[in-house]
Each structure stands twice: as C-alpha cells, then as structure tokens.
C-alpha cells in the first residue's frame with residue numbers, strides 16, 4: 304500500500320510527489336501518457352514561462368476568488384523559486400515579471416523534476432490511465448487499465464480539457480463528481496478566436512502590434528496590448544489570447560461581438576493625422592491604395608478603404624477632402640473585427656472552471672468532503688492570465704498538498 308497516489312504526472316502532480324516524498328511518504332504517480340510532463344514540455348513555446356514575479360490575485364479568475372488569495376497567502380514567487388533551486392533548476396527573470404528556467408528549455412524543468420522524484424524513490428508509472436477512484440473506509444481504491452492500487456491519500460492532479468493533443472482530459476472532473484464534489488462549467492481560454500467575416504484570406508498572415516478593445520454587455524471596456532495576427536479562420540496573437548477569456552464570456556450571451564483594434568497604438572489620432580497630412584500633395588494621381596502602403600501593411604488597405612468608399616480615390620482627392628483623411632485615421636485607430644467563437648480546447652492553453660473551490664481547503668488542497676482526497680492545479684476552478692500565472696498556481700498547489708499529506 305502507498306501513502307499517497309498521485310493521478311497525473313504534470314506540473315502540480317510532480318511537485319506534490321517531491322514535497323510529500325521529502326516528508327518520508329511512499330509515493331506512486333500514475334500517468335496515462337507515455338511520458339511525464341507532456342504539456343509542460345510545450346509551455347512557453349518550449350521555453351516554459353515557469354512562473355511570474357508578481358502573481359497577484361487580480362491575475363486569476365474563479366467563481367470563488369477568495370480561495371486564490373488563501374492559497375497564495377504565505378506562498379510567494381520566492382517560495383516557487385526556492386523550490387526549483389532545491390531541485391537544481393535556476394530561474395531567470397524577463398520582462399513583464401515573466402520567469403523562465405535559466406536553460407530556456409521546458410525539457411530541463413521536466414528532467415529535473417523527474418530526476419528528483421527518482422532520487423527520492425517516488426515510483427512513476429506511465430501508460431496507466433486511472434479509470435475509477437473509490438473510497439473504501441479510510442482508504443482509496445484506484446482502478447486503472449491494468450490493475451488496482453490502494454492508498455491512504457489520493458491527489459487528483461489530472462489537469463483539465465485544454466490541449467487534448469497533449470493529454471488534456473476532464474477525467475479529474477468525472478472523479479470529483481463521483482466523489483460528491485460539485486464543479487463549475489468550463490470553457491477554453493488563452494485561445495485564438497474565429498470570425499464569420501468573409502474573404503479573411505486577403506488579410507491572413509498580417510501581424511501588427513495593436514491595442515485590442517472589447518466593450519462588454521455591462522459597458523466595461525477591456526483592453527489588451529500586443530501582437531495581433533489575422534488568420535484564415537479569424538484572429539490570433541498574444542493580445543488576442545489575453546483578451547479571449549473576456550470575449551468568450553460575452554459570446555456565452557451573444558452570437559458574435561465586435562473587437563476594436565488600434566492598428567497604430569504608439570501614435571495618437573492627432574499625431575497620425577498630422578503625419579499623414581504632411582505627406583499629401585495637391586496634385587498627384589497616385590491611388591490611395593499605393594499612398595497608404597507608406598503607413599500600413601498592404602493587406603489591410605482595402606479593408607480600411609472599402610467601407611469608407613475611398614478605394615478608387617487619389618492623393619489629390621484626399622488633399623481636397625479633410626474629412627476623408629480623418630475617416631481613414633479613425634479607421635486605422637478603430638479597426639472593427641467581428642468574432643463569433645474560439646478555436647476550442649485544442650487551441651487553448653487553459654480550461655476555465657473545474658472543481659468547486661468552496662469544497663477545498665486552500666491551505667492543504669484537501670477536499671472538505673473526504674479526508675485524504677486532494678486536488679491540485681488546473682482541475683480546480685482557477686485559471687490565470689498568460690505570463691506564468693497558471694504554472695505558478697500549479698506549483699503552489701503542489702507545495703501545499705505535498706506539505707500536508
């Protein structure tokens with residue numbers, strides 16, 4: 304019999320295993336994939352944005368925000384840094400508070416976590432898919448594809464539905480429900496968005512640094528700054544991933560919504576108007592479609608000029624019509640783009656929702672319904688912004704659970 308069985312050898316499962324094994328527990332990890340940390344290997348484009356220097360609670364979302372506050376109380380960025388140093392992984396700090404392994408390789412994170420597990424005698428079994436978890440008196444019976452195990456404690460560290468191609472499943476939610484827990488509905492987040500706009504291929508491939516704004520049904524304006532990439536299905540890029548959570552919440556109420564994109568966020572409307580006006584001359588038969596190439600990506604010109612009915616105009620006509628120039632500038636600063644959905648869990652970094660955190664002790668990650676049952680990481684109803692926040696939550700859950708089993 305094991306003291307603890309951890310279901311899932313991902314971020315939070317591996318940390319839980321290390322911390323509890325250091326406290327003398329006999330630990331077994333069961334992982335359905337052929338190797339441990341498959342999702343971890345894909346994080347941060349293979350570099351692993353492992354944590355963030357400023358993991359403040361405003362960067363997280365849950366139907367029970369107080370839970371996040373309680374989980375982080377006493378566990379800072381330094382606690383995570385210290386843990387990684389203890390397994391031999393040094394971290395480096397980058398812009399926006401992001402933190403990476405010094406090697407800039409996600410594989411080093413997985414290798415060092417696994418090596419520490421091995422050194423501590425943690426048994427790691429891959430290709431083992433847990434199918435059922437049952438409470439038998441004070442113990443837990445874990446049934447998997449080729450056998451049964453018994454443990455005094457069980458940790459559900461199974462992640463959630465995001466990135467099914469990397470092993471994302473909702474088995475943890477199924478286990479939780481069977482054990483009497485309630486769950487919060489999930490949707491994909493940090494995800495690309497789809498658009499019903501026709502002929503998207505004519506702008507596909509254009510990448511611009513932008514400021515993206517969303518006006519919510521309640522009249523709140525949410526803005527995110529960063530790259531935007533127009534694609535044949537809709538829109539992607541870091542600013543889009545960042546705003547996607549809020550867009551999807553709106554799309555739960557409406558069929559489609561309009562994003563307003565400032566294609567030149569570094570210049571004010573007045574500055575852009577002055578710059579463009581300077582380049583206009585009284586006599587020139589050059590078409591506006593050519594003139595605008597001096598300012599913006601060629602593929603964006605027709606989507607800007609067509610709605611203004613200016614596509615066949617020349618520099619001279621614009622020189623004579625101040626209002627038309629103002630309209631062009633306004634359109635560049637307020638480019639409207641309709642979105643009607645997301646690329647789903649396959650494109651998502653994270654799934655929202657999960658096990659209701661009101662039923663979990665934030666200091667130990669233990670279920671309030673069953674002694675010896677723990678939940679860690681994305682399976683819980685907590686998700687964070689892009690920037691290392693999701694892994695930070697997974698690590699802290701592991702530190703807390705491992706430290707109390």
Ligand SMILES: Cc1cc2nc3c(=O)[nH]c(=O)nc-3n(C[C@H](O)[C@H](O)[C@H](O)COP(=O)(O)OP(=O)(O)OC[C@H]3O[C@@H](n4cnc5c(N)ncnc54)[C@H](O)[C@@H]3O)c2cc1C
Pocket residue numbers: 310311312313314315316333334335336339340341342343345346347348351352353354431432433434460461462463465466469470471472474475651652653679680681682690691692693694695697
């Ligand atoms: C492409 C991508 C990039 C990302 N980049 C970042 C980043 O740079 N920074 C950041 O903070 N976050 C990032 N994330 C999010 C981050 O990876 C997750 O939030 C984090 O891995 C969640 O950790 P976890 O322990 O909850 O679950 P996971 O790491 O997903 O691990 C869960 C494990 O459980 C296993 N499992 C599930 N069910 C069973 C079962 N029934 N039996 C056995 N095993 C099972 C799964 O196979 C999996 O290995 C990224 C996500 C993706 C998809």
